[in-house]
Amino acid sequence: MDIFLIIGVITGLLSIVVGMIVKGADVMVLLNPAAAIIILVGTAAAVMNSFPKKEFLNIPKIVGVLFKERKIEDAADIIEQIADISKTARKNGLLSLEQSMQGMDNKFLKNGLRMVIDGMERETISEILHSEINSMEERHRAGASIFTSAGGAAPTLGVLGAVIGLIGALGNLSDTERLAHMIAAAFVATLYGIFFGYVIFHPFASRLKRKSHEEISNMYIILEGVLAIQAGENPTSIKMKLACMVEPKERAKVEENSKGE
Template sequence: MDLTIIIGILAGLAALIGGFLWEGGHFSGLMQATAALIVFGGTFAAVAVSFPASRLRTIPAALRVAFGRGSRSSRDLVEDVVDMSSVARREGVLALERISSEHPDPFLREGIQMVVDGTDAELVRQILELEINAAEQKHEGYAKIFESAGGYAPTMGIIGTVMGLIHVLGSLQEPTQLGPSIAVAFTATLYGVASANIIFLPIASKIKARCEEEIQNMELLLEGIMAIQNGEHPLIVRKKLATYLSEGFSTIPEARGAAHETAD
């Protein structure tokens, strides 16, 4: 599990609640069941109306993407591909069948398997590019659900506040209760704005960041697979794939087993 998102959400809540208590507020003043029901119940209902059931069933998968550790680092993938290219040059692409079958990345496994099966290079690229597009659309769908929740929550908070004020204005014959009742009414707005900006929208942004990371890795692997199929030298493969790393190829250690390769 990625602890940064947990720490971020808890830190945000702690900052809001701590600031409220620091100014002399009481924690019980923030606990309003009716406001929570209106905001969170209304937000859930709005999201349920906005998306088909098939999309709503992806919420657990979206949460796993946001709270999970993410994919393997690009640096590790570069090393794996360079090692495979070295094996392919020494022993032929058929030697990669066993190695690729044990690799944890399904995209790389599938691509190498197509290369081993002798699939045309252009067809391999087309298939893998389609998978990249499908993965990008899937993650965008995940993010849109939480973006929608982040848009609905503040509105539901305002609705809850208006409903509370209607109740307050209907009870003006008790002026002593006017202040506390107004405070309770505005709690709904607090719930809506806080949940949108600390929970829903940050989760959507996290999913987008995960998507960018995964798509970059898939594009890296695509170029590596095509380089292996073309029989390129491991050192050339390394320099080509290093362009996907933010540090650049100058900091990448020499390939395991590729140092002994002789350039053609």
């Protein structure tokens, strides 16, 4: 479970509640079933109208990815692993990589090495691995776009909810006390819409994009590493080449590992 994300959601909720208390507003006004129906059901309808059934039904799985604490392998560790594999290949030949693949968890790296062992052409390996990366990138993009769409719809539906509430309020002009209560309740829908749009849905989309970026960056490192192993490049030159593809912090870690050797 991604505790940091849960803390972020709770902090967002608390900011609304505490803000209302400080302003002297009645927090109980937030318990508005009509506003919740307009925002949540309306947003769901907007997403249903924007995406095919298959992608819509995939939302629970995407939410699971969001809240699941998934350990993404450090780029520096991947580079170190590829350098070790290249040493084995240069010393004992490409066929010796069969043993290196035993117990390997990274399926993408394993697939690339399998193609190298099978003697496939460089262009073929590159094309297959690029296709796999592009396919994953498209799946991730589709998942993030669902939350982007929801984030765009929710605030607008909040305005719609406020208008509906005001229509109801204007029908009770004779009862001043009830009128004031209904006007306050009308704007709860706007609050819901802005909250879900800019504190929940848009940030969720950004988080999915970031997770995708990290995973795909590692896949490109593996792709270049596999092609370098096939070409029989020197392990040190492979490290230097791959280190240029990572952030300064990871690059420093690669350099530190090289000094240790």
